[in-house]
Amino acid sequence: MRYIIPIHGELEFEKRIDTFTLNDFLLHLNNAKESEVLHLDISSVGGYVEIADKIIDLLKKSGKTITASNSGHVMSAASLIFMSASVRTFDPTKGDFLIHNAWVEVQGEASELERRAKELRVIEKSYAQTYSQVTGVDISIIQELMNQNKPLTSEQIESMNFAHILKTEYKAVAKINLKSNKMTEEQIKENFDTLGDKILNGIKSIFKPKALVIADANGTELTMPDINDISELKIGVAATVNGEPANGEYPQVDGTILKFEGGVLVEIVPVQNEDVDALKQEIEALKSENEALKTQNEQVSAKLIEIEKDVKEYKALASNFKPKPQTQTDVKKATFTYKKK
Numbered sequence: 001m002r003y004i005i006p007i008h009g010e011l012e013f014e015k016r017i018d019t020f021t022l023n024d025f026l027l028h029l030n031n032a033k034e035s036e037v038l039h040l041d042i043s044s045v046g047g048y049v050e051i052a053d054k055i056i057d058l059l060k061k062s063g064k065t066i067t068a069s070n071s072g073h074v075m076s077a078a079s080l081i082f083m084s085a086s087v088r089t090f091d092p093t094k095g096d097f098l099i100h101n102a103w104v105e106v107q108g109e110a111s112e113l114e115r116r117a118k119e120l121r122v123i124e125k126s127y128a129q130t131y132s133q134v135t136g137v138d139i140s141i142i143q144e145l146m147n148q149n150k151p152l153t154s155e156q157i158e159s160m161n162f163a164h165i166l167k168t169e170y171k172a173v174a175k176i177n178l179k180s181n182k183m184t185e186e187q188i189k190e191n192f193d194t195l196g197d198k199i200l201n202g203i204k205s206i207f208k209p210k211a212l213v214i215a216d217a218n219g220t221e222l223t224m225p226d227i228n229d230i231s232e233l234k235i236g237v238a239a240t241v242n243g244e245p246a247n248g249e250y251p252q253v254d255g256t257i258l259k260f261e262g263g264v265l266v267e268i269v270p271v272q273n274e275d276v277d278a279l280k281q282e283i284e285a286l287k288s289e290n291e292a293l294k295t296q297n298e299q300v301s302a303k304l305i306e307i308e309k310d311v312k313e314y315k316a317l318a319s320n321f322k323p324k325p326q327t328q329t330d331v332k333k334a335t336f337t338y339k340k341k
Helices: 022-031 051-062 077-083 108-134 139-148 154-159 187-208 274-319
Strands: 002-008 037-044 065-075 087-090 213-214 221-224 248-251 257-261 263-271
Touching: 002 187, 022 051, 037 077, 065 077, 077 108, 077 154, 087 213, 108 139
Parallel strands: 002 037, 037 065, 065 087
Antiparallel strands: 213 221, 248 257, 257 263
């Protein structure tokens, strides 16, 4: 079982968001007590030497297998922790690997500065020896690399055994089997040419215009493969009926007649005008008859108006009539007869 310890941030005594402290390490070490392998995931530009030394010492005393890789930079004191692992891999796309001489900020008299300088030389030598022992590289070369204070190249990291460099591998994602062991160059070219012709013909078939199909007044369908719009119809256009060349006359619904011979249009007979003229004459006759009826109707209406006027006058005279009184001479004596015949 493997436990990953994320050593991310500067190695510091005080805990901040961007630091990794000794207490952080102790917490992870306790959580990993059941694990046989401790994997160090390092992303750090270094920090205090004292913290790095204590972490390295605790790793050695754990008795566990230590492995390491990077998820960022591995620099300075962090590189010492990285080198304590027995198996180390480094990804140069994620960060730099840097070893250099230790340094210290100090103030004081010359004696104090001299004492600090001696301590730094001891630390530098100790670090150089550690790098040399782990990698097998001569200590003088290690010391020169530390003096340069520059990130190591991928070649230096791997060839000097600081770590195994992770390389991005690309695999083929498309293959074509030309059976070159059985096919000549001419056969391969012929196959490609054939394939190209098939593709081109397929494209042509997709974009080929559809043939014009029209039905005559009797429902017979005329297929005209050379045109795709009725406006292109003209003498010389080819046509078939049920797959056979069109022959004879094919009346259209508008009265036009198409004449074909041997599958070719030879004449377009326009609409005949005889029926139209007869229809026009009939319409004119109806118009004249209508005018006559209209005139007659107007005359009848006028006569009715006159009669209505006369009736009104007669009614007026009758309502004003007063009979004259009769005289004695106007009255005749009535005689009754009763006799047997």
